[in-house]
Amino acid sequence: MGSALTALLKRDRLVVVAALTAVTLLAWTDLFWLSGHMAMPMASSAGAADAMAGMDMDAMGSAAAPAFRVWGPADFVFMFAMWAVMMTGMMTPSVAPMVLLYASFGRRAAADGMPFASAGWFFGGYIAVWIAFSALATGAQWALTSLALLTPAMVSASTALGGGLLIAAGVYQWTPLKDSCLGACRAPLAFLMAHGGFRAEPAGAFRLGVSHGAYCLGCCFALMALLFVGGVMNILWVAGLTILILLEKTVPGGRAIARMSGIVFVVAGVWLIFRGG
Numbered sequence: 001m002g003s004a005l006t007a008l009l010k011r012d013r014l015v016v017v018a019a020l021t022a023v024t025l026l027a028w029t030d031l032f033w034l035s036g037h038m039a040m041p042m043a044s045s046a047g048a049a050d051a052m053a054g055m056d057m058d059a060m061g062s063a064a065a066p067a068f069r070v071w072g073p074a075d076f077v078f079m080f081a082m083w084a085v086m087m088t089g090m091m092t093p094s095v096a097p098m099v100l101l102y103a104s105f106g107r108r109a110a111a112d113g114m115p116f117a118s119a120g121w122f123f124g125g126y127i128a129v130w131i132a133f134s135a136l137a138t139g140a141q142w143a144l145t146s147l148a149l150l151t152p153a154m155v156s157a158s159t160a161l162g163g164g165l166l167i168a169a170g171v172y173q174w175t176p177l178k179d180s181c182l183g184a185c186r187a188p189l190a191f192l193m194a195h196g197g198f199r200a201e202p203a204g205a206f207r208l209g210v211s212h213g214a215y216c217l218g219c220c221f222a223l224m225a226l227l228f229v230g231g232v233m234n235i236l237w238v239a240g241l242t243i244l245i246l247l248e249k250t251v252p253g254g255r256a257i258a259r260m261s262g263i264v265f266v267v268a269g270v271w272l273i274f275r276g277g
Contacts, residue, residue: 016103016119020096027089034082035233071142079141083134086232087224090242091130091216094249098188098212099123102205105198116198117205125209129217137224144228154232159276162229166269172222173262181218182258185249191215220245226265 103119144150156162199205230237
């Protein structure tokens with residue numbers, strides 16, 4: 001029985017890893033595709049802007065004033081989908097240890113004849129939190145765009161805004177709330193025990209995933225705001241933040257990494273503000 005269970009656990013582990021890897025790769029493939037296709041109209045806009053720069057400003061008059069196109073419902077839906085895909089691609093790697101732990105306990109329970117909800121329900125609850133965050137992020141992007149604080153390339157058009165976000169994110173990396181949320185993300189088993197353990201029913205597993213996602217959101221929301229600094233569709237910047245989040249949550253010394261990055265963000269924010277001033 002022991003050897004058979006061990007074989008099943010190994011097989012389940014491979015299946016879960018393969019599924020999470022597929023989700024991550026699909027999300028990043030879509031991000032690369034979006035980045036390439038969104039860069040083309042931006043390049044055309046930049047070329048038009050260069051041509052307009054050589055014109056007589058008096059002749060252009062107020063017609064040159066609207067630098068940003070007003071969003072319609074289709075724009076909001078498109079941007080929301082983009083954020084949802086990006087959050088899935090960024091956060092799936094760091095939640096993998098928790099999902100693997102859940103799947104392992106689920107297999108053991110099934111081997112003992114006890115019903116147990118699939119780890120997919122837990123993962124679904126976790127991702128639901130980040131999809132909800134995507135709606136908020138889309139709203140923030142719309143507001144910043146309406147105020148002309150974001151460029152068409154979805155990068156901060158204000159050194160004060162960019163520097164302020166960097167400083168705020170850096171300071172947050174040192175707060176007790178960050179430490180508490182990061183601790184829940186770094187210790188999956190302790191989190192589960194503190195929240196009543198695993199759930200046998202799908203609804204309970206989904207709610208547990210939502211709870212874990214809420215802690216993860218508390219840990220990472222300030223870092224996500226930095227996407228407006230480096231560029232929402234800047235793949236290297238998105239990848240850098242993804243790696244930072246993964247290191248914070250999974251490697252020894254993750255708390256130290258979070259605090260060191262906080263210092264870097266504060267210094268970068270101060271430099272950006274003074275450079276702009």
